[in-house]
Amino acid sequence: MNTDNVDRTRGRVVVIGGGIAGLAAAHRLAGAGRNVIVLEASGRVGGKLHAGEIAGAPVDLGAESMLARRPEGVELARAVGLGDRVQPPATATASVWTRDVLRPMPKGHVMGVPGDPGALAGLLSDEGLRAVVRDRALPPAELGDDVAIGAYVAERMGREIVDRLVEPLLGGVYAGDSYRISMKAAVPKLFEAARRHPTLTDAVRAVQAAAAQAPAGPVFAGIAGGVGLLPRAVAEAVAAAGGEIRTDTRVQGLTRRPDGWEVRTERDVLHADAVVLATPAWSASELLAAESPAAAAELATIEYASMVLVTLAFRRADVTSLPAGSGFLVPPVDGRTIKASTFSSHKWRWVDEGADDLFVLRASIGRYGEEEHLGWDDADLAAVSLRDLGDAVGLTAKPVATEVTRWIGGLPQYPVGHPARVARIRDAVAKLPGLRVCGAAYDGVGIPAVIADGRRAADEILATPTLARSTESDE
Template sequence: MVSSPDHAPMPDATAGPDAPRTPHVVVVGGGIAGLAAADRLLSAGARVTLLEATDLLGGKLRAGEIEGAPVDLGAESMLARRPEAVALARSVGLGERLQPPATTSASVWSRGGLHAMPKGHVMGVPADASALAGLLSAEGVARIDGERDLRPVSVGDDVSIGEYVAERLGHEVVDRLVEPLLGGVYAGDAYRISMRAAVPQLFEALRTHDSLLDAVRAVQAKAAENPRTDAVFAGIDGGVGRLPGAVADAVRARGGDIRTQTPVLALTRTAAGWAVRTEREIVAADGVVLANPAWSAAALLAHESPAASTGLAEIEYASMALVTMAFRRAALTDLPGLPDGSGFLVPPVDGRTIKAATFSTRKWGWVDRSAPDLFVLRTSIGRYGEEERLQHEDAELVGASLRDLGAATGLAARPVATEVTRWIGGLPQYPVGHPARVARIREAVAELPALRVCGAPYDGVGIPACIASARRAADEIMATPTLARGTHRDAGE
């Protein structure tokens, strides 16, 4: 039985008896993908109920403060050269707050020294060895120069980016460049990560080039055909963690119903659509968008689509922690070891605890302006398979960060405030075969009426990719014949 008739599919109260009714779509998950899906569905004329299990919206986007300075306690920037995230921010009134980083230069802390991040690479894969002396050994540099003499190796349907690059250019390139860059995005292991999923443009170039160096140059040449002067990345004044709240406000203003602390316990097909069971009620829906983690979606689809559930359950996650610290700026004035730029990456092969340090005060103008007497930075800890490390107490993670920062830069000052944010099971992994797995999941899900999946487990973990997958899911739901016939579209659509 469906309780609370207010949430059953119902006709438009202002229309006549023969008028098409407004379809009701339930979105499960209140991260940025779920919120974006709700926004898109409302624009398409649906009535929307969004159900979020926790008491917070935004998923891995979370705004916070430290000593009065606004900071992000999750993702801190978004790719601006993809349109989805920037467009969503503008549509919910944050356009004037969009800002590029004040600096984009960074370093690599390796072999006991800080090296400027080399230019002219594709996710750490270089086009030549000219800028790698010092970061790589002389033998490592020489190995790159001989790559074109190697026999061609096909990438096939997919290949590990770490294994392929190591075979062509040597392990040093992977360990000192590719690994720290990919670790910052996926918190994963480069020797497991799918090239097709993580660096698709390089994967496609290798289909027509026998040399990896030539493939990198082809990717760079293609980008040079349409040179751009706009920023690659963008943030939001006050932090990108402001975006979920702004989208939620826009959804509510247009009639969307958002409920936090409402975990979905079961999902069942009915003659009229779907029954979505929570702890308090069963919500009837014409369509459902699952924007929750893969393991949660797997549980909900176990009965209705065992094939999709099995594929979703195979998606693994990595955990990580962010340690945000505020220092008195005066205590850092005589610190010659602090490198210029936005921070530094740390190759895991060096055995350090932190995998990156971001100098938030230098990177984001609003942090600098809001706390002129402070220097705010954050470190990240944790990669795939390192969950045990994150079980340590906050003070231990802060202490480990300070020891690594001291070894890298000479930092000896003590922070005046710290904040540790753990993201347990926060980042889905994209191992070899991930695109094929996602295709199988979507094929199985497509057999269900008016149900789709979206979010970080599928087509990319970045904010624009999550929003794009949400829009795709919403559009496909609304294109379902039974829903499309009964939709009142917004005048501007």
């Protein structure tokens, strides 16, 4: 390290991590007139938001949509000039591939937990349907401070509804195991409703009734050209406001000084009045080991799931028999390799802009505790995806292009007790003046939730007296 190159600029906030959480924090800070530097270890910003292309067609190689009924994602897109590119899906009709049959996704559920058992006909066996109905006759359950959603739903409605619907839906969000996932963290509205109502069915209906009062509009949205365009646009907006984005810059150390923070990178040392730590939990744990052993220990316990996305492009003339709809989910209990497939050319109108003679789809592989697929060759991952797609929808065509994207440690897991763990982490971090943490490891893995967490961290930094004084003295 060049110890002569020590930057002592005052009134500065360093954001460590250039994913959408760190960029949202930097955007908020730069908009408030603060001197911001974003340090990203990899060669690009965006993290799991990654726009690319296949055979000339634009595609997302990471997250592809965001919850539109939560405003933060759409708000940020509009703020950085992408408002006219925000689009709802062309179709939101999905299926479940279970017991070797593609079945329509039932309506009237909250993350797979049904409010109308009648909507499950065809998806569940007669025995499974009877188990769901039994919820009405059971006495109220004590949820305590938290409970695993799969275990609780199985207790009230039987394992079959969990294995055939709750598990694939939650797996699509967390790549996790519903029998471990915290109901309080993953489905907080249902958790609170279940504490107030005598049956789980009543709780689901209460959540649905509240949702019906929300303004009409699409549930999900994407961005023409890919959601992966959003971090690039945010980074450009931060730079335009006077901020700096440094990629390929790994932070090696973080030290609290009497007059602020010292951030050590591979090339230099930066002085900052405040730091936003927007990295995965394992990285945050390493950086906080000396300054907050308590926070570091808690962060080290957060586990992650890895997954693979296999994106395939076909000649449209070769796939005319594909069913309509946005794609399908696969229950792990059926023993298939893929856990879901998205028919991108059906779901997003803009995918055809680059090549209207192509049809693009993707398959996802992997969930918590299943990591052997990460070591497979790209060709093997494509072959097993094509095999399952052939069994599911009769696809026999050969792709004209294939893109395999591995997301190692891509999705943090929210087991029972996760909200309490997050509270302990934040309590410990709050004892360090001018430091905040944010990201997918804390309050939600969806794009709007992560953006909201980045903004929260920035707002708390902006309220830090030390930073306010430093900024005033610079002026």
